[in-house]
Amino acid sequence: MSSPSFTRIGTATQYDSAVRNISARQSSLASLQENLTSGKRVLRASDDPVGAAQAERALTRIGRIQTEQRALDVQRSAVAQAESSLGDAVGLVQEMRELVVSAGNGTHSAADRQTIAQQIQGLREQLLVVSNRKDSNGAPLLASLGSAAAPFDGTANSFSGLPGQAAASDVSLPGALDGHAAYRISSTENIFDAIDAAIAGIGSAPNSAAAATAVSTALGKFDQGMERLQSVRGHAGELLNRADRITGDQEKRAIELEADRSRAEDLDLLKGISDFQGQQVGYQAALQSYAMVQKLSLFNYLS
Numbered sequence: 001m002s003s004p005s006f007t008r009i010g011t012a013t014q015y016d017s018a019v020r021n022i023s024a025r026q027s028s029l030a031s032l033q034e035n036l037t038s039g040k041r042v043l044r045a046s047d048d049p050v051g052a053a054q055a056e057r058a059l060t061r062i063g064r065i066q067t068e069q070r071a072l073d074v075q076r077s078a079v080a081q082a083e084s085s086l087g088d089a090v091g092l093v094q095e096m097r098e099l100v101v102s103a104g105n106g107t108h109s110a111a112d113r114q115t116i117a118q119q120i121q122g123l124r125e126q127l128l129v130v131s132n133r134k135d136s137n138g139a140p141l142l143a144s145l146g147s148a149a150a151p152f153d154g155t156a157n158s159f160s161g162l163p164g165q166a167a168a169s170d171v172s173l174p175g176a177l178d179g180h181a182a183y184r185i186s187s188t189e190n191i192f193d194a195i196d197a198a199i200a201g202i203g204s205a206p207n208s209a210a211a212a213t214a215v216s217t218a219l220g221k222f223d224q225g226m227e228r229l230q231s232v233r234g235h236a237g238e239l240l241n242r243a244d245r246i247t248g249d250q251e252k253r254a255i256e257l258e259a260d261r262s263r264a265e266d267l268d269l270l271k272g273i274s275d276f277q278g279q280q281v282g283y284q285a286a287l288q289s290y291a292m293v294q295k296l297s298l299f300n301y302l303s
Contacts, residue, residue, distance in 0.1 A: 083236035117203030142179025194221035
């Protein structure tokens with residue numbers, strides 16, 4: 001028969017074990033409840049160091065994609081505005097061309113031709129405004145590789161900047177188009193030079209023959225100018241298509257990274273509920289075990 005002292009020790013051991021079991025169950029139950037509430041399996045790095053690191057890397061890359069996409073949106077807007085400006089420029093040059101054609105009419109008087117020259121001059125002034133348009137940040141849309149606040153001042157063969165077209169990257173577009181190339185007719189002449197020559201030739205033509213010569217020369221130059229404008233405008237369209245492809249690729253990559261993050265730290269809801277319910281059953285069993293230990297007759301001798 002066991003002595004009372006051994007019985008008291010055994011009962012105390014059962015009591016301590018029951019208390020520890022309840023405490024452990026409570027802690028685990030609270031942790032699972034926190035996981036269910038947040039929807040995450042990994043709330044702290046200590047929960048799963050590897051998973052936490054994977055989730056952090058995915059979030060960092062997603063953040064980088066978002067930053068790149070915001071920059072791309074700004075660049076896309078600038079290129080779209082530049083493309084629109086080139087379209088307006090083409091329209092204005094086309095209107096001037098029609099006026100030049102009309103100036104070749106043999107029935108026109110010198111006064112009529114001077115009136116036409118004045119109309120062309122007015123369109124030239126509009127073209128200069130269009131050519132110096134700026135984006136929302138105040139940067140010229142046709143600045144090439146960098147230019148003054150106004151790339152074109154309208155004087156002969158002028159471009160206040162560095163000619164050339166910046167290259168696009170895998171995630172970005174150039175912030176401006178090559179205005180120098182768009183308005184260039186030859187190595188020594190741009191569209192403004194051709195317009196000025198047309199205005200002078202038509203406005204000062206003393207007779208129909210002289211006017212016809214000026215018209216013929218101007219039409220050739222205008223056609224070359226519109227071809228260059230259309231070429232750079234077409235390049236702008238290619239850049240906008242490229243921006244759409246970049247956005248599509250970035251969105252796919254972001255979805256993949258979000259899936260990686262989710263696998264690393266998010267909770268499988270069905271498994272989480274099952275684990276929580278199982279832990280509840282274990283906690284209730286621990287409470288029942290504790291109640292039974294309290295009912296042991298020799299428990300009252302403990303102090």
